[in-house]
Amino acid sequence: IVLTQSPGTLSLSPGDRATLSCRAVQNVDRNFLAWYQQRPGQAPRLLIYSASIRANGVPDRFSGSGSGRDFTLTISRLDPEDFAVYYCQRYGGSPLVSFGGGTKVE
Amino acid sequence: QVQVAESGGGVVQPGGSLRLSCAASGFPVNSYEVHWVRQAPGEGLEWLGVISSDGNIELYGDSVRGRFTISKDFSKNTVFLQMNRLRPDDTAVYHCARDLLPGAPDYLDSWGQGTLVTVSS
Numbered sequence: 001i002v003l004t005q006s007p008g009t010l011s012l013s014p015g016d017r018a019t020l021s022c023r024a025v026q027n028v029d030r031n032f033l034a035w036y037q038q039r040p041g042q043a044p045r046l047l048i049y050s051a052s053i054r055a056n057g058v059p060d061r062f063s064g065s066g067s068g069r070d071f072t073l074t075i076s077r078l079d080p081e082d083f084a085v086y087y088c089q090r091y092g093g094s095p096l097v098s099f100g101g102g103t104k105v106e
Numbered sequence: 107q108v109q110v111a112e113s114g115g116g117v118v119q120p121g122g123s124l125r126l127s128c129a130a131s132g133f134p135v136n137s138y139e140v141h142w143v144r145q146a147p148g149e150g151l152e153w154l155g156v157i158s159s160d161g162n163i164e165l166y167g168d169s170v171r172g173r174f175t176i177s178k179d180f181s182k183n184t185v186f187l188q189m190n191r192l193r194p195d196d197t198a199v200y201h202c203a204r205d206l207l208p209g210a211p212d213y214l215d216s217w218g219q220g221t222l223v224t225v226s227s
Contacts, residue, residue: 032211043217091211097153
């Protein structure tokens with residue numbers, strides 16, 4: 001597994017702070033790392049790219065940080081619509097694109 | 107508005123073939139890389155491959171290299187995924203997704219809702 005996400009499941013309440021981890025086997029070149037949200041029955045949605053840049057329309061309660069092998073997605077105050085599965089994704093190397101196994105926020 | 111929409115899924119027997127389509131609107135496929143990603147029932151996301159903006163370069167993941175082929179039809183503004191020698195473990199929802207920015211690192215910005223492929227006898 002190129003990217004390991006932890007924990008597998010995060011059990012929280014609305015208003016809580018969520019901290020999700022993504023660890024790479026090797027350094028992620030130039031922090032080419034993204035985060036996606038997938039709600040049940042929906043397609044994934046790009047939240048964060050290049051480790052810390054929010055995509056268009058993403059609320060500022062979402063933030064990304066990290067470098068090298070360790071990256072974090074933080075949701076400062078959970079909104080009911082934030083309960084979903086979150087994936088990290090690396091660009092570069094072989095395969096060119098790879099995803100972590102996901103963290104479910106319930 | 108940028109959109110992609112997949113079609114062509116269905117039930118196919120092991121060893122069979124299927125071609126999926128990804129119709130793009132709101133942007134020209136000759137300006138963007140387009141990826142295919144699948145999700146088996148109850149599982150995570152698996153990257154399958156990408157085709158360059160000009161259609162001349164394709165890269166694939168290990169599990170599908172040699173069996174799947176991605177192509178573009180510029181006149182139809184559509185991307186295809188040709189799947190051959192299908193196996194039961196290819197059963198999944200197949201998504202296409204556009205790169206965020208041309209010529210930039212591959213972040214998948216616009217996703218379709220997906221099309222379900224079931225490989226079963």
